[in-house]
Amino acid sequence: xxxxxxxxELQKEIKTCDECGSKFYxxxxxxxxxxxxxxxxxxxxxxxxxxxxxxxCVKCFWDGxxxxxxxxxxxxxxxxxxxxxxxxxxxxxxxxx
Numbered sequence: 151x152x153x154x155x156x157x158x159e160l161q162k163e164i165k166t167c168d169e170c171g172s173k174f175y176x177x178x179x180x181x182x183x184x185x186x187x188x189x190x191x192x193x194x195x196x197x198x199x200x201x202x203x204x205x206x207c208v209k210c211f212w213d214g215x216x217x218x219x220x221x222x223x224x225x226x227x228x229x230x231x232x233x234x235x236x237x238x239x240x241x242x243x244x245x246x247x
Contacts, residue, residue, distance in 0.1 A: 170215040178210035185212050186205075191223050 163176040169192065174185035176199055181189040190197035196209040205214050210246035216224065 156191075164211060167215075168219060170217045172213045172215040173211055175211045187212050187216070188220055195247050198237075203234050 165176045165179075165183070166173055167188055169182040169188040170185060172185050172187075176182070179186045179189050180195040181193065184192065186195070186198040187200075189195040198207060198212065200207040200212065202214070203211055226232050
């Protein structure tokens, strides 16, 4: 299997994620120091619709890395069908009074 550079946008600025250590296209993330995956899991930003080829997403250049913390957060997110909103948290607090 050969590496096809034409699938990757090499002219884009590449940064390194502070959380997982993966390289990513700066323009692919809403956060300057986090890849789209970490920004999505940690802060709720829209994630890239990843398409992997030869170990990297051709859209955002993420390599699939996740820190232990992000793996735990992703696992917790996957467990719940719906995220708890601020209103739901307030309701829970009111019901406990």
